[in-house]
Amino acid sequence: MSEQRGFSRFGKPIRVEGGLKARSTRGEIAQTWWSRRFIEVLESFGMGGRLQRGKNYARSGQVLNLTLSTSVVVGLVQGSRPEPYRARIGVKALSAEQWDQVERALAGQALYAAKLLAGEMPEDVEQIFAGLGLELFPTTMRELTMDCSCPDWEIPCKHLAATCYLLAETFDADPFQILAWRGRSRDELLDRLRELRGTASGPAPADPEDAAPLSEHLDTFWTAPEPPAPPAVPDATAPDALLDELDPLPVAVDGEPVVELLRPAYRAMTRRPL
Structure with a gap:
């Protein structure tokens, strides 16, 4: 990368x-x-004019380098002096316990998990964070730490604003960078979601490799399956069972209860002819 050396006239940035x-x-x-x-949050802090100058810096290629790591984004921005300015934007990362809560909440919502696993950012993902008392995007200046090595004492300066705009484009290209800024990389998050979703689902299907090969079933492959066994039929009720349900009759013939005399007749009425 070539650049002009020395101070630019009238405070204009050195072109690179x-x-x-x-x-x-x-x-x-x-x-x-x-x-x-992200940009709306920054503009809500009343940075309009400086953000516009930073936008011009971002479009003219004054940012030499941009790096993002947990909690910190650093941009090297060429200004009017030979040495590039170091613009730094910091945000508090979520703790391991907080990320565990977020991951469990995301895994519990099939739509959120599916979109994230497909590389998309669910539009209402902020509600997941809010439901846990957390925030994905900073909402006040107190939640952001900004500093720049330039002599401008106001925050944000145009170098910080330029860094913010290129950071927004980084988020455009890869929404997982937002989560990485908060302390969870893409691979860590997706691995955890797969783990949690796998635990929540039922037992894994049988491995096809465990099944016997087709060559061992050629003799039965074209055979119709065995029909299901017919339902069990309960034992038929004895034809003279009704007599046992009656109260004993106070009648006897030659000393034998009349019920016993009637029993052969009941049995004969249900007997099938041979």
Whole structure:
């Protein structure tokens, strides 16, 4: 990367070649809802004028380098002095316990888990964080730490603003960078979601490799399956069972109870002819 050396006249930035340029050449820089959300939060802090100058820096390629790690984004921005300025934006990362809560909540919602596993950011993912008393995006200046090595004492300066715009485009390209900034990398999050979703689902289906090969079943492959066994038929009720349900009759013939004399007649009425 080549650049002019020495101070520029009238405080204009030294032009550079090979810097990082915003893809957008006019209008809004942020394209997706999540990167727009980030810029909207910044603009709500009353940074309009400086953000505009930072937007011009971002589009002209004045940002030489941008790195993102847990809690911290650092941009090297070429200003009017030979040495690039170091713009730093910090945000508090979520703790391991907080991420565990978020991951369990995301895994418990099939739609959220499916979109994240497909590389998409669910539009209402902020509600998951809010439901746990957490925030995905900073909502006040107190939640952001900004500093720049330039002599401008106001925060944010145009170098920080340029870094913010290129950071928004980074979020456009990869929404998982937002989560990484908060302390959870893409691979860590997706591995955890797969683990939790696998635990929540039923037992894993049988491994096809465990099944016997087709060559061992050629003799029965074209055979119709055995029909299911017919339902069990309860034993038929004895034809003279009704007599046992009656109260004993006070009648006897030649000393034998009349019920016993009637029993052969009941049995004969239900007997099938041979």
